[in-house]
Amino acid sequence: MLLExxxxxxxxxxxxxxxxxxxxxxxxxxSLELACMQRxxxxxxxxxxxxxxxxxxxxxxxxxxxxxELEQLHVIISKAxxxxxxxxxxxxxxxxxxxxxxxxxxxxxxVCVPGxxxxxxxxxxxxxxxxxxxxxxxxxxxxxxxxxxxxGVWHLQTTQGPIGCDRVINAAGNFGDHxxxxxxxxxxxxxxxxxxxxxxxxxASRLLNAIILPVPTERTKGIVICRTAFxxxxxxxxxxxxxxxxxxxxxxxxxxxxxTRGIEILPGLADVDVTALYAGLRPATQFKDYQxxxxxxxxxxxxxxxxxxGLTSALGIAEHVAGLYAEHFGxxxxxxxxxxxxxxxxxxxxxxxxxxxxxxxxxxxxxxTRGEIEAACEGPLPAVDIGGLxxxxxxxxxxxxxxxxxxxxxxxxxxxxxx
Amino acid sequence: xxxxxxxxxxxxxxxxxxxAELHRLGIDDVVIVDREHTAGGIPRHCGHGxxxxxxxxxWMSGPEFAKQLVDNINVDQLKLGHTALKLEANGSVQIxxxxxxxxxxxxxxxxxxxxRETPRSARLVSGTRPWGVMTTGALQQFVxxxxxxxxxxxxxxxxxxxxxxxxxxxxxxxxxxVAMIEEHSRISAWRPAEWIARLGFGVPVLTxxxxxxxxxxxxxxxxxxxxxxxxxxxxxxxxxxxxRIRPESALLTQSHLQIDPHTQGxxxxxxxxxxxxxYFACGNLRTGVKTAGQCWREGKTAARAIHAKLKAEHx
Numbered sequence: 037m038l039l040e041x042x043x044x045x046x047x048x049x050x051x052x053x054x055x056x057x058x059x060x061x062x063x064x065x066x067s068l069e070l071a072c073m074q075r076x077x078x079x080x081x082x083x084x085x086x087x088x089x090x091x092x093x094x095x096x097x098x099x100x101x102x103x104x105e106l107e108q109l110h111v112i113i114s115k116a117x118x119x120x121x122x123x124x125x126x127x128x129x130x131x132x133x134x135x136x137x138x139x140x141x142x143x144x145x146x147v148c149v150p151g152x153x154x155x156x157x158x159x160x161x162x163x164x165x166x167x168x169x170x171x172x173x174x175x176x177x178x179x180x181x182x183x184x185x186x187x188g189v190w191h192l193q194t195t196q197g198p199i200g201c202d203r204v205i206n207a208a209g210n211f212g213d214h215x216x217x218x219x220x221x222x223x224x225x226x227x228x229x230x231x232x233x234x235x236x237x238x239x240a241s242r243l244l245n246a247i248i249l250p251v252p253t254e255r256t257k258g259i260v261i262c263r264t265a266f267x268x269x270x271x272x273x274x275x276x277x278x279x280x281x282x283x284x285x286x287x288x289x290x291x292x293x294x295x296t297r298g299i300e301i302l303p304g305l306a307d308v309d310v311t312a313l314y315a316g317l318r319p320a321t322q323f324k325d326y327q328x329x330x331x332x333x334x335x336x337x338x339x340x341x342x343x344x345x346g347l348t349s350a351l352g353i354a355e356h357v358a359g360l361y362a363e364h365f366g367x368x369x370x371x372x373x374x375x376x377x378x379x380x381x382x383x384x385x386x387x388x389x390x391x392x393x394x395x396x397x398x399x400x401x402x403x404x405t406r407g408e409i410e411a412a413c414e415g416p417l418p419a420v421d422i423g424g425l426x427x428x429x430x431x432x433x434x435x436x437x438x439x440x441x442x443x444x445x446x447x448x449x450x451x452x453x454x455x
Numbered sequence: 456x457x458x459x460x461x462x463x464x465x466x467x468x469x470x471x472x473x474x475a476e477l478h479r480l481g482i483d484d485v486v487i488v489d490r491e492h493t494a495g496g497i498p499r500h501c502g503h504g505x506x507x508x509x510x511x512x513x514w515m516s517g518p519e520f521a522k523q524l525v526d527n528i529n530v531d532q533l534k535l536g537h538t539a540l541k542l543e544a545n546g547s548v549q550i551x552x553x554x555x556x557x558x559x560x561x562x563x564x565x566x567x568x569x570x571r572e573t574p575r576s577a578r579l580v581s582g583t584r585p586w587g588v589m590t591t592g593a594l595q596q597f598v599x600x601x602x603x604x605x606x607x608x609x610x611x612x613x614x615x616x617x618x619x620x621x622x623x624x625x626x627x628x629x630x631x632x633v634a635m636i637e638e639h640s641r642i643s644a645w646r647p648a649e650w651i652a653r654l655g656f657g658v659p660v661l662t663x664x665x666x667x668x669x670x671x672x673x674x675x676x677x678x679x680x681x682x683x684x685x686x687x688x689x690x691x692x693x694x695x696x697x698x699r700i701r702p703e704s705a706l707l708t709q710s711h712l713q714i715d716p717h718t719q720g721x722x723x724x725x726x727x728x729x730x731x732x733x734y735f736a737c738g739n740l741r742t743g744v745k746t747a748g749q750c751w752r753e754g755k756t757a758a759r760a761i762h763a764k765l766k767a768e769h770x
Contacts, residue, residue, distance in 0.1 A: 043673070235576075239708045282672055287581040295579075307716060308708075310577045314584065389538075394553050397538050400490055401705065421673070422586050435705060437574035438589060443596035443603065455586045455605075455674065 044424035052316020061116035075352030088377035096152035138243035212340035231273025401434020462561030467496020469738025469754035470567035476758035495521025546733035570739035582669030606693025614642035615698035
């Protein structure tokens with residue numbers, strides 16, 4: 037049983053990220069994070085077609101903008117090779133401009149990371165949840181765990197009443213330390229790190245091919261520019277520590293900085309409209325690495341401190357946690373996977389409006405059909421709020437932000453979606 | 456591929472008046488494509504009055520005006536529920552509808568897709584992103600097309616003419632906004648409108664507002680801002696961003712047609728021709744922000760330009 041405090045899955049830390057599938061070329065060597073990322077990366081490649089999940093093999097390029105950064109490039113390459121990402125190589129300014137004609141001419145040179153890819157940040161976890169349900173699991177939403185006690189089994193008090201279980205896996209994201217406190221004095225504190233993003237309208241996607249990365253600093257991977265699986269262009273994130281664990285606000289000054297930086301890197305962005313804004317909260321702790329461990333005698337597994345790489349490593353973390361579980365609590369059934377493909381929302385494959393006959397487009401900016409909106413309100417894990425509906429369909433997420441379709445979407449989903 | 460003398464994209468005031476004028480000039484091989492299922496454009500959901508006096512000689516509501524526009528054309532020309540996907544050189548337009556995708560070819564294509572308001576995101580407004588933040592267009596569709604009131608205590612952002620349309624829409628469902636918020640030191644619409652808002656609607660008008668910040672997690676709860684240098688916070692359950700009308704030009708930005716970076720509409724000459732002579736543009740798509748009546752007039756003029764061109768090419 038999966039308990040989620042939010043009204044829907046993906047309504048916390050996981051709703052706002054940069055939607056990239058990382059190779060781990062720049063992850064700390066020997067870290068659990070690196071191991072999980074690389075296992076997750078491999079598994080995503082193996083299963084994405086079964087679940088109808090997109091994979092845009094764009095590659096990435098780390099761009100040096102000054103002499104200091106230029107000197108860092110060989111460090112990035114040897115680190116990548118050390119991490120087993122052996123196809124990473126340096127390219128000179130000419131090659132860079134050939135590959136990325138839209139890039140500012142101030143770019144000096146770059147490091148190519150061919151394996152970095154773009155995925156859909158919401159469909160992937162949704163597909164995993166559907167698969168979990170198909171295998172007999174259940175998802176309870178709006179169910180906040182308040183307290184619990186352990187007497188050989190766990191008795192949890194939740195906002196939906198008491199729930200008993202043999203074992204608990206704490207994967208509570210930005211509330212990981214609060215939930216951990218049910219089991220023990222938490223050895224870590226979550227300090228959410230906010231990342232703000234600006235989404236540019238679809239014409240911007242012609243301006244670049246690869247994911248454009250900066251030379252990273254100690255603190256953050258820096259501002260990324262990339263296409264999205266939905267055909268837009270993303271600029272972000274910022275990295276700001278904050279205390280509030282729920283409200284991820286955008287602020288105009290930061291957004292303007294992101295846009296300015298975006299235009300410096302990709303001058304053509306100056307002529308493209310902003311479509312959307314968002315901010316996500318990364319569950320950072322005082323430790324750089326993931327905080328994943330089992331307390332066998334307490335029937336408890338902690339999965340915390342998953343910062344910005346969680347989308348990539350999710351499947352790897354799952355494998356690692358399954359290993360911990362088997363080690364301490366006995367083997368898990370090795371069932372044949374049931375595949376639960378999700379609806380395609382991405383521009384690389386035919387969308388519903390292109391493949392369904394007799395369909396009616398409701399959201400014109402994102403070309404979302406009536407059938408897609410109706411389907412999102414059905415099934416084992418239907419959308420129950422606006423955010424969930426938007427993440428499942430992309431309706432109202434385009435350039436007009438619901439000017440044309442929000443009233444009709446709400447009429448269509450009346451009684452199912454609670455604003 | 457289906458061939459026509461003229462394809463009109465957009466069944467709003469500009470497109471419909473162009474069709475009526477083309478008919479008057481003897482051009483009837485015309486198809487009017489609109490993605491909505493009802494023709495009429497924006498006036499369909501402006502339930503208040505203020506339309507029609509100059510065009511049809513009587514005071515009308517938006518929906519009455521929209522109906523009159525439709526009554527003036529041959530409804531067989533309407534191709535509703537069809538979305539234009541792509542504009543190609545020389546007048547080929549890819550569309551999709553209930554029967555799937557196909558291509559229309561027009562000797563001339565008139566672009567009349569209208570305009571929309573700039574939403575919160577493109578205005579880079581700070582704060583959270585809860586439900587309840589919308590534009591006038593969305594509000595009017597809730598109220599007039601679906602009979603719903605999406606909020607009870609909204610704030611209205613902006614003081615353009617369309618902002619007063621927002622006040623009228625809210626009054627129609629018995630809602631008095633908490634306040635009207637304007638960033639500039641005076642309202643954008645003509646000055647007496649401020650007194651209409653204050654006295655006629657009983658709505659406080661706050662000018663010189665800056666640093667807007669939206670608060671609330673699931674549903675909007677308040678707006679924090681600076682008012683004449685002082686911090687202020689107003690509780691509300693809706694925030695309606697009004698005005699800053701811009702062309703609905705997404706189809707153009709992905710086409711071969713040249714865009715005017717200032718208006719964000721297509722570049723046109725004095726005869727409404729775009730950079731590809733097969734394409735014409737009129738109404739709010741060409742330059743904002745015009746009233747429905749002005750769009751109606753421009754559609755008519757553009758139709759005459761198209762007629763003249765078609766006749767010249769025939770000789």
